Amino acid sequence: xxxSSVGSKGxxxxxxxxxxQQIINLRDDLRKVLPKLVVDGRFGAKTQAGIDQIQSNFMxxxxxxxxxxxxxxxxxxxxxxxxPTGLAVRGTDSYGAGHHGASRGHEFMTEPTTIQALGSK
Numbered sequence: 230x231x232x233s234s235v236g237s238k239g240x241x242x243x244x245x246x247x248x249x250q251q252i253i254n255l256r257d258d259l260r261k262v263l264p265k266l267v268v269d270g271r272f273g274a275k276t277q278a279g280i281d282q283i284q285s286n287f288m289x290x291x292x293x294x295x296x297x298x299x300x301x302x303x304x305x306x307x308x309x310x311x312x313p314t315g316l317a318v319r320g321t322d323s324y325g326a327g328h329h330g331a332s333r334g335h336e337f338m339t340e341p342t343t344i345q346a347l348g349s350k
Contacts, residue, residue: 231302235272236280237293243270249295252305253279258286 233240235249250268253259259282266275277293284291284301295301 231295231297233297235295236277239272239294239296241272246270246272246276249280249305250276253283256283256305259283 231245231248233242233245235241235245247268247270250266250270253263253276254265254268259279262282263279264275266279280295280301281291281293283305284293287300287304295305
């Protein structure tokens with residue numbers, strides 16, 4: 230979710246820019262007209278072009294800015310801003326898998342002798 234605006238005359242915080250860049254890269258409809266963006270948190274002409282292209286699909290006069298909870302972000306990322314399932318807001322656990330409430334840590338516990346054997350090299 231965005232904490233502030235991204236784009237023309239936006240606040241343009243690095244983390245928010247990265248989020249927008251990642252969303253733009255995931256949009257198949259934009260792959261035909263725009264190159265893949267480098268997700269670096271820097272706002273530039275390519276990120277602006279992605280915002281403009283998305284807005285041109287539903288705005289007569291695109292403003293070039295994405296506001297938190299505004300129309301553009303809702304159109305770009307409907308799973309998080311529309312009717313969320315809950316899955317979009319879940320993080321990943323330390324093993325790299327999605328975490329949905331059940332602890333996964335216990336399945337990796339082994340007997341102490343096995344742990345000592347692995348660590349004794």
